[in-house]
Each structure stands twice: as C-alpha cells, then as structure tokens.
Amino acid sequence: MTNQLSKKRHAVRLTLGAFLTYAGVSHLSFGREEFQAQVPRSLPMDPDLVVILSGVTEVGLGLSLMTLLKKRVHVGWIVALFFVAVFPGNIAQLLDHRDAFGLDTDGKRVARLFFQPVLIALALWGTGAWRDRAQLRTKD
Template sequence: MNQTNTSERTIFQTVLRILLGAFLAFAGTGHLTWHRTEFLAQVPTWLPIDADLVVLLSGVVEISLGLSLIFLRNKQVQVGWVVALFFVLIFPGNISQYMNGISAFGLDTDRARLIRLFFQPVLVLWALWSCGSWQNFRAKSKN
C-alpha cells in the first residue's frame, strides 16, 4: 500500500480511525478541564516532572493526535505509528495506577485496574490497523 493512498483502506478502518481520533481529542480535552484530577492519578510518582504539567502536556498531545487521525488523511500511515507509540509511552502510567492501587475513572479495585491494562495493546493495534500503518509495514517488508 502506498503511504499516501487512503483509498485502499476500508470504510470500517476509516470509521474506526475517526472514532479513535474523536476519543483522543475528547480525552485530551478532559486532561485540560473536567478530568484533570483523574488523570493526575495516572502519572507515575517516579516521574521527575510536575504531575500537573504532565497531565496538561499529554492533553495537548492527545488533542493533536486525535485531530491528526481525523484530518491528516495523506499522512495516516505515519500518524498511526505516532499514536501507537503514544499509547506505549503512557502505559507506565496505567501500570503505576495498578501497582499503587490508585482509584480513578471508576477503577476502584485491583481487578478493574488490571483488566484495564489489557486494553492498552488493543489501542496500539487499533491505531496501527485503522491507519494502515501495519499493512504498509508488511507490504514494504515483502519487497
């Protein structure tokens, strides 16, 4: 698949890409406004940066990535890789929330926090598949 050719992606991929973009933009807005305290619970205590700054910056990044998923149609392969990397980079926050037993977003049991950890790889795969990033990688590796 050509990196800039979006016509080879299915309608289902496009819908899921836009849905992921809307989810990220909405979550990023939450970082900056009504869910700021909840997101603070996910910042690992060992991170040597002010937790509130991390929440604000990650919110800006999430909004940018969400809008990129929706509007940068000719760069979707690259955007998919960046979004997948973002999900990998924020995973330590989810692990920290589980390991420290911190309740946020209704995750008030160890079981709920553990189950949530299994959804992070789903988000990575969602980004790579819906943007055609994985298909592009496989096609290039065959050549």
C-alpha cells in the same frame, strides 16, 4: 502498496481520533485531577504539568488521525507509540492502588491493562499503518 482504506478502517480511524481528542480535552479540563492518578510518582515532573502536556498531545494526535489522511501511516505509528508511552501510567495506577475513572479495585486496574494493546492495534489497523508500513521508507 495501497493508499485505500476500507470504510471500517476509516470508521476506526475517525472514532479513535474523536476518542483521543475528547480524552485530551478532558485532560485539560474536567478530568484533570483524575488523570493525575496515572502519573507515576517516580516521574520527576509536576503531575499536573504531565497531565496538561499529555492532554495537548492527545488533542493533536486525535485531530491528526481525523484530518491527515495523506500522512495516516506516520500518524498511525505515532499514535501507537503514544499508547505504548503512556502504558507505565496505567501500571503506576495499579501498583500505587490509586482510584480514578471508576477503577477502584486492583481487578479493574488489571483489566484495564489489557485494553492498551487493543488501542495500539486499533491505531495500526485503522490507519493501515502496519499494512502500508513500506510508505515510511519512501520519500513523499
């Protein structure tokens, strides 16, 4: 087991952290209405509340990616699971034909679906979470 990350992994981890932090801030401010287009109508919650909660979560995850190097394996898995959890919102946007973020055709919305696995892979690779998953079974 190694605790070392290559410069490329650090760069991916920090970039993904910055991306998540920015996305979270946009959930809470200038992008709030657009993000509501991704909230599945079947979710029994106020879409604005969902956007606010997911924004706060993204800010926390982004900052964690950038700062919690000793917990990077845990954070990597949590971020990957977050990307899995929000995927139904991307599907809902497609199925409901809702425009947001320039995704104004079904073709663009379908193309976006293929980006979610990339984000999951980046979270696991950039933190070394997949490689060093044995750390999850050990006590700190």
